[in-house]
Amino acid sequence: MAENRNKKMFGGCLSALQHMELDACTQCGECLKNCPVQEVTGNRQVSPPAKIRAFRDFIKKTRGLKSFVLGARDVDRGLLEDFTRAVFECTTCGACGKACSVGIYTQRLWPMLRREMVLRGIGPIEAQRDMPEDVRRTGNPYGKPAAERFAPWFPAEVKVAEKAEIGYYTGCTGAYDAIPMVKGDVTVLGKIGRPFTMLPPEEEVCCGFPLFVTGQFELLEGLVKRLVEGYTQRGVKTLVCSCPCCVNMIARDWPHFYGRKLPFGIRHISQYVLAALEEGRISPTAPVAESIIYHDPCYLSRGVGITEEPRAILKRIPGVQLLEFTRNRANSRCCGAGGAARKVFHENAVAIGRLTIDEAYEKKAGRLVLGCPACYGKVNEAMSGYEKQVKIVDVMELLSGVL
Amino acid sequence: MVVGNILMWAAALAFAAFAVKMLMHIAPWFRRSGRPGETHQGLRWRAVIAAVPEILLLRRLFRANPVIWLGEWVFHASLLLVIIRHLKYFLSPVPPFIWAIQRIGGIAGYIMPLSLLYIIIVKAIFNRGRYVFAYNYFLLAGFLLVSAAGVIMRTFFYPDTMQIKDFIAGALRLHATAAPDSLPFISHFCLVLIILPFLPTHIFAAPLTIYQAGKRDKELEDLIHGGKQE
Incomplete structure (x- = not known):
């Protein structure tokens, strides 16, 4: 069964631009000096050019001229597993893309290559596989109870409005794993003095980023719609968030999964707080x-x-x-x-x-x-x-x- | 005549292989958009204008590695001049601008192998050689041989230009004519045919991705900044 899947054409998840990007890679290797995984492992297989070359080979085997004439060739399962491991070992930091001599947008390309492996049943790997079930069960990728999302750390003196034009999204990693950070966020928001609202802990679910970045898209539309509707009902015009991954997901990908333009704007907390400092509010x-x-x-x-x-x-x-x-x-x-x-x-x-x-x-x-x-x-x-x-x-x- | 016939069909085959390979690669570039996070892919003239110097000067490569950039830029520029110079064999009558660049194109023909040697040395010795892939060396060596054969021909065994022009004109019409009576030319021509199907796809794709990257950098400034919020 898996063998048959490996003859299916590769590249189906990629956009036109991403196909172009695969073709544009000159294999110059300039990206390598910025790759953090290379820096600590020296594993050539994880390097951006090696991943691109491997994926190009998969495409060639299943949609190249020879496969067009003679039929698609099977891509070796072992090669696919090695590739999957390499593409999931990447931190998707995008430093390779920043150094790329032909401007490949790798911070977006790697998640889509991961998606391709997920659809083939090869990725994600190990603990990454548990995330959708954890999110489905608890609303967060850590599988922690919603009741512990805010209660252990939320400062009693900070007031949250039922409805407000400013909304604050905590994010799962901050709420469960970086508490001083989100505690600092709401303390500063409280001192600014403008009313802000938040979703209750059971409604503030994962923004979808960890699922998106590991190519597991199945829950995304539901999560995004639930969150957007929640904030809309609370009259939010600007959503403030401190987690860069969440901000990235909200700004870039929520409109896609929501199906249209978001009914509110998104601000990173540093933008919102800097404006408050400039206005003399704090x-x-x-x-x-x-x-x-x-x-x-x-x-x-x-x-x-x-x-x-x-x-x-x-x-x-x-x-x-x-x-x-x-x-x-x-x-x-x-x-x-x-x-x-x-x-x-x-x-x-x-x-x-x-x-x-x-x-x-x-x-x-x-x-x-x-x-x-x-x-x-x-x-x-x-x-x-x-x-x-x-x-x-x-x-x-x-x-x-x-x- | 037999040699001419063989060369003509070999050229047709090599060109067909190159064209089919490129078409197979280019076909997915026209697929429907609408995947997550895709940026607008239409042309924006301001971005096109901004991309021109990025592409012509290989600025991204310069920012990444000025040492290798020097060799790569000189190679690409000289290759372009050499290709334009060679159009005199394909066009009749020859447009004046092609006559005008014959001299500089000739000089570029001497510079090209030097730039290739420079790139090979930098990549192999100074530039993390273990990450240079075999295909890149194959292409560099191929171009080096083609350009070296060209230099030898131009310097020591100058062939009959009219014979070459007749042969090329015949080949373009798939009408066999006698191959020029010059072993250096035949070697040069055969080497070109060998590397033609292996030419990298980045020759078409890279200018477009460089353009898209410039546009994306510009869009990043507006993503969560400026007047679009609140």
Whole structure:
């Protein structure tokens, strides 16, 4: 059965542009110097050109000239499994695409290649397979109860309106795995003083990103419609969120799965908070006399183009001396947590996370400021038991402490 | 005449293989859009204009690796000039601009093998050689041989231009004529036929993806910034 599936034409999930991108790859290898998985594993098979070459071969075997004349050839199951492992080991950070000499949009290409493997019954791998069932059962990819989504951390002094023009979406990773980050978010939102609303914990389900990025699209339409309708009923005109992956998913993909333009706008929390700072609604007063280093999350910088707002917020905190990583903004280095790869390739994620820690440590940063719950969780994990120790803090966590 | 006949059919076969390969690759480029996250794929003239220097100067490659860029840009530019120069064998009458670039095209013919050698050396020795794939070396070696044969012919064994023109004109009409009486020419011609079906698909796809990347970078500025919100 599986053998027959492997004769089916490859490339069905790809857009016209993605077919073009596969053809455009010159195999120059310039992307490799930015690939975090290459950096820690040196595994050539995981490299972007090798993945593109392998997929081109699958296409050739099932829709090339020879297959047109003589019939499609079977693609070896072992090759497909190796390819699947390689494409799911990627963190989808998109740094390869940023360095690509022909401009291939890899942050989008890899999830679609994963989708192709999912439809063939080969991907995803190991723990990634459990995510749809977890989301179906509990509303989040961690399989944790909705009752624990907000209750353990939500500050009692922050008031949430039943209806408001501003909506706040917490995101699953922040709510369950990076609590200081989302606690900082709502504390700052509360201090801004404008009414904001949230969905109740059982209604605030997964945004769909982990399912999208692992090519498991089946639940996406339902999740997106449920969330969009929930916020619409609460009168939301602007949805604010701090998780870069969620923001990316909402801005880029929700309209597709919703079927039309969203009835509200989306703002990353740094944009919303910076505007509040500029309007004088909040003002950091307590100084932080430290040098801090800000890490650009992949899906925030390369994903939705936000690089300056978090820096502008940090610079407004009295006493802060902002350091920069050598690779910063749209060229930033992945923290190792992306693309749901961390669920399976834990060692890669820790090793990649430690590269970020190393640089922060060498630059003598007092604190390493992160802006993504996945980075927050994984880099904290990478720090555990490591000889180089740097304090980790989120932008809003830091700001909420000095307002 | 027999050699001419063989070469003519070999050329037809090589060109057909190249054309079919390209068509098979290009066909999916016209598929229906509407997949998640797809960007608008229509042409936007401002983006087209912005993409022209990106494509002509291979700017993305320059940003990624200026050392390899130097060789690649010189190679692509000289290849273009050499191809235009060679049009004099295919066109009758020859347009004035093709006559005008004969001299610079001739110089480009000498520069091309040097640029290829430079690329091979940089890739093999200085530039993480283990990630250079065999196909790339095959193409580089193929172009090096073709250009070297061209240089040898032009410098030491200049063939009869009229014989070449007659032969090409016959081949274009699939009407066999005698092959030029020049072994260097026949070698040069055969090498071209060998690499023709192996020409990479990026010659057509890369300009389009570079254009799309420029447009995407521009769209990123508007994705969640600016007046579209609130």
